Amino acid sequence: MNRRTTPPLPSPEPPAGAEVREVVDAVARAHREHWSVVLAAVVRLTRDLDLAEDCTQDAFVQAMRVWPEGVPANPAGWLTTVARRVALDRLRRETTLRRKLPLLVDDEPADDEQPTDPLRLVFTCCHPALARESQVALTLRLICGLTTREVAAGLRIGEATAAARITRAKKKIAAAGIPYRIPADHELPDRLDAVLTVVHLVYTAGHVAAGPELTRADLTGRAIELARMLVRLMPVETEPEALLGLLLMTEARGTARMSTDGELVLLADQDRSRWDVKLIAEGVARATDALVRGGGRFALQAAVAGLHVTAPSWERTDWRQVVRMYDAMMISWPTPIVALNRAAARSFVPGADLPEILAELDALAAEPALQSYPYLPAARADVLARLGRSVQAAAAYAEAITLTGNEAERRFLRRRHDELT
Amino acid sequence: MAQYVFLLFDSEEWFDNLTPEEWQKAMELHGAFTAAVEAAGARVLGGEALERSTTASTVRKPDGGEALVTDGPFIETKEALGGYYVIEARDLDQAIELAKLCPAGNVEVRPIMSTSDDAESPA
Numbered sequence: 001m002n003r004r005t006t007p008p009l010p011s012p013e014p015p016a017g018a019e020v021r022e023v024v025d026a027v028a029r030a031h032r033e034h035w036s037v038v039l040a041a042v043v044r045l046t047r048d049l050d051l052a053e054d055c056t057q058d059a060f061v062q063a064m065r066v067w068p069e070g071v072p073a074n075p076a077g078w079l080t081t082v083a084r085r086v087a088l089d090r091l092r093r094e095t096t097l098r099r100k101l102p103l104l105v106d107d108e109p110a111d112d113e114q115p116t117d118p119l120r121l122v123f124t125c126c127h128p129a130l131a132r133e134s135q136v137a138l139t140l141r142l143i144c145g146l147t148t149r150e151v152a153a154g155l156r157i158g159e160a161t162a163a164a165r166i167t168r169a170k171k172k173i174a175a176a177g178i179p180y181r182i183p184a185d186h187e188l189p190d191r192l193d194a195v196l197t198v199v200h201l202v203y204t205a206g207h208v209a210a211g212p213e214l215t216r217a218d219l220t221g222r223a224i225e226l227a228r229m230l231v232r233l234m235p236v237e238t239e240p241e242a243l244l245g246l247l248l249m250t251e252a253r254g255t256a257r258m259s260t261d262g263e264l265v266l267l268a269d270q271d272r273s274r275w276d277v278k279l280i281a282e283g284v285a286r287a288t289d290a291l292v293r294g295g296g297r298f299a300l301q302a303a304v305a306g307l308h309v310t311a312p313s314w315e316r317t318d319w320r321q322v323v324r325m326y327d328a329m330m331i332s333w334p335t336p337i338v339a340l341n342r343a344a345a346r347s348f349v350p351g352a353d354l355p356e357i358l359a360e361l362d363a364l365a366a367e368p369a370l371q372s373y374p375y376l377p378a379a380r381a382d383v384l385a386r387l388g389r390s391v392q393a394a395a396a397y398a399e400a401i402t403l404t405g406n407e408a409e410r411r412f413l414r415r416r417h418d419e420l421t
Numbered sequence: 422m423a424q425y426v427f428l429l430f431d432s433e434e435w436f437d438n439l440t441p442e443e444w445q446k447a448m449e450l451h452g453a454f455t456a457a458v459e460a461a462g463a464r465v466l467g468g469e470a471l472e473r474s475t476t477a478s479t480v481r482k483p484d485g486g487e488a489l490v491t492d493g494p495f496i497e498t499k500e501a502l503g504g505y506y507v508i509e510a511r512d513l514d515q516a517i518e519l520a521k522l523c524p525a526g527n528v529e530v531r532p533i534m535s536t537s538d539d540a541e542s543p544a
Contacts, residue, residue, distance in 0.1 A: 176476045
């Protein structure tokens, strides 16, 4: 039990008469930017995720009440101090009850708050002993501070399902003794890869949301913020920077993915003048740096994205170089999806042997991981159409249509299908 | 005298809806069972309650491949339970590292539940 004295509430700097609107905005911004920092610091103290969440929430509620007198100069510091004070009060009152709960395993003294504490939270949420779907839900909840309802909406799952995933994951963390710790150097590559995969999944969930609209800006924005946080907290690692570059370059094409009448536009047909040059510039710089310094799988994926966003047109894309990146990926990350992307890229190299590539795609159909993956029949359909085999191409598009869960993608595939029949 | 392991299987649904009174009752039944064993001239050499199967992790070791950690209990039916260890480790990370060293094809790592007097009822 922690016995240090309660710190005094920091006195807010009064920039006279902050408007209500400004205060609401300031609290909302602080919630978005500092939730994980505050929560991570409180978890160090409570070693109990639920209690820490309550105390952090309480600090934001107090901010709404106190900040109208003046928004503090250091909102994160203010919120952390208040949340930790709430936690200390709660801990004193609940000592007897708490002794019965399994506590998070943390080997360092609770008073030793560190700027890298949010990383502990990230690695705990993305622990390999939790199912991937739980890692994603828990990351959105604990790192991004989303409510269960928002998590459910973002991932397009029922609220009860989201709640069950989050609750079960928290119970497992406590009962099974998943530690609140940044992994040791020898564990870091695997553990970091799991974290980056989760961030990428959050982005993808936002980017191709299985619903009427193609993107959910909030989740894509959250994923980019998560990637930025990882780059800031782990500057020596190259893969977080690669992931950030990849996400920024994907984001740069955002609005061009939809036509004015709301139809999906493929990369090949996008109006490249609508791409966001600022995001591309940062994305390319990040990707290049990560490729030079490291060259892990996200760096290779970012390199592919970089080759696309810097090409003047689809036809003039350096497809040979794209294929080389997929070749390198097949060495370190030989998954059926990489094989599929590599085959698709090869089909665009001038003078490609399309019948041979079609045979490769057909062989991939046996992969269990691609059984209900809509991009495989879509890729086959595209190659078949270019070979002039319209009937088979139409059948492959029809198959892709039944597999995609995204409305805009379905309409796009339907158009392609109808053009052939 | 020969030695035996008793493996206890119960509905987790029942367990999830347990009231503190029912938990107390269950603890008493286990106390009575231990007494009955002693009364029969046999001995309880050890035993623990386990946390729910949802807190389990499984370490799979494919032949020659890298060990794979997954969430949840070991549910294949081809393999049979062939032994057990009770290990005290720092945390789940260490337990998983040790499970990888354990000479078995698959190891389910399940936390032991605290059933001491001041432990919280799982209900």
